[in-house]
Amino acid sequence: MKDGQPVDPLPVDNNWAVDGIRPAPSAHTIHHNAYGGILLKSLSKLLGRAVAPRSKSKPVRRLVVLQNASAYHQCLKELKKQGIRPIKKIRSLHAILCRVHPEADIATLKKHPLVKRIDHDRRIRLHRRRISSPLLAAAACAVSGRQTVPWGISRIQAPSLWGRTTGRSVRVAVLDTGIAPHPDLKVAGSFNTIGSGPVVDDNGHGTHVAGTIGALNNSIGVVGAAPRVKLYAVKAFDRNGSAYMSDIIEGIDWCIRNNIQVINMSFGDPTYSESLRDIIRQAYKKGIIMVASAGNDGPRNQDLNYPARFPETIAVAASDSRGRIASFSSRGAGVDIAAPGAEICSTYPGGTYAKLDGTSMAAPHVSGTAALLLRLHPGMTPKGFRSRIRRSALKLKGYSARSQGSGLLQAKKAAQG
Structure with a gap:
């Protein structure tokens, strides 16, 4: 069970209170x-x-x-x-x-x-595993002239839904390092929480995440889970993959005020923040589906990072192409679902492609699936989405719920559930 449950109205946290303070005036x-x-x-x-x-x-x-x-x-x-x-x-x-x-x-x-x-x-970090060289990551994901469907997109059954839904016009925010210009991506809008200039992905993480969610079905490169989704680049992380908590909170605040339907959050921190919890609750009450990576601490740490640990978010573990939970994927009672997160080929800055590992790469498979299902079921709530993906998931043999949640994401079955 995750920390607490979504409640309404929002409780006032008194952890910061000092004895003897008068109540605030109306x-x-x-x-x-x-x-x-x-x-x-x-x-x-x-x-x-x-x-x-x-x-x-x-x-x-x-x-x-x-x-x-x-x-x-x-x-x-x-x-x-x-x-x-x-x-x-x-x-x-x-x-x-x-x-x-x-x-x-x-x-x-x-x-x-x-x-x-x-x-x-506080400072927060991305959930991508460290790569030795961007050039090696790109070389591992050599894409020919013809379009390739990444193994993870096939594994979650997304292509089997494209005859019915491609996530057209569903608004998905990538709260990350930004999204770079790319022939395989179409960005509908952007917001920069760390500067006044245009959004530039000077890291690569956000562009990779965006491709898994919504790379175009255009006969080149790769294709994402929801190829006609509306992608929004909300930049909160710098070139080193670091963000202040306030930048993340401001990004979620922007999503609330701009009618975003899904937020992908491929980052985390082990320390609880009441302000982050408050803004997550507000987004949940607005009906925004929030997908968060579980973390890359492996089995040695039996707790998820925040925001994945909050009950309002969908916490995503990572699996590999052999149907195993990735060795780096964090374990914990709050895991909801597993999705492909090892050797994931996706878009990268400079019009290139790269292969990366991490629960960061698993979360966007779930965000893309949310877009597919929202197009089929426009009134679907965050609670309804969680229920659909959990009851339709494929159990992975040999793993407990702390490792895989309800099992491996199955988009086609979730759409029917």
């Missing part, structure tokens, strides 16, 4: 009561002092989550008056990302009645 109080005005000004002054340059202490990135929308908007106005520009503003969480000084300022901010919590802005 929105009405903040707008019309002098006490509310004093609180807002005091909060903005505290933030202003916390971000002010100092000679000795080194500032750290913290996500300041406010109690409600009123406090969030009014605090932003007060900060603007002081000439303070936050690093990020995340509307869905009522959160402001700032560089603050790790002395008494953070402790004082935590005690403020309008502050719900303060989260550490």
Whole structure:
């Protein structure tokens, strides 16, 4: 069982609370009561002092989550008056990302009645296994002039559904390193959480993931699980495959506000984040199917990474072409399904193709399947999708549910289930 269950309404987490704090005033109080005005000004002054340059202490990135929308908007106005520009503003969480000084300022901010919590802005890594050389990865995936159906796409039965559905117009976001221009890919839109410039895939991971989801059925290269899907490149990871938690949260926030139907999340971290959990819950309530890679820690670690460990996500383990669970695939009680994740040939920057391993490569097989099924069943919920793929999965002999979940993904059977 994953950590907890999806619930509604969202509970308020008190892990960051300090004994003796007064409850936050209502929105009405903040707008019309002098006490509310004093609180807002005091909060903005505290933030202003916390971000002010100092000679000795080194500032750290913290996500300041406010109690409600009123406090969030009014605090932003007060900060603007002081000439303070936050690093990020995340509307869905009522959160402001700032560089603050790790002395008494953070402790004082935590005690403020309008502050719900303060989260550490951690670094998160992709779930691709390390490759010795991009050139070797490309050489291992030599694609001739004719189109090839990758073994993983065939194994999950996706081609058998293309007479009925190709995932046409279903909106799938690849929350990753970006998607590079490629003759086998068509990108419908993009959003950059780590800069103001255009989205560029300077790593390759996002482009590879995108190809497994939706490489075009165009007689060249490879073909993805849902070749007519609408792909959206949401860049949160840098060229080194690293992202701040706030970048990921901002990316999910963008997906919520832009009617994305499926989010592929081929990354993870062992440390729980309440802010990440909050935004995942909000996306779930909006009906977004979220697919997350389980992790590449193998059997030595019996827990999944987050966000795969959250009950709102579909946690995906990796299998190989011989019908075995990949040795690197993480085990845990929260695994939902297994999908091909070893020696996966897909699109790569520079108009090339590469063969990569990882639960990162398994997750997009499930995301592509979600697009296929959403086209056939437009009202399908995240819960309904989970139920379909789990009850139709093929059990792999010799593996427990902690390794394979319900078994290997079978798209055709899931469509009928």
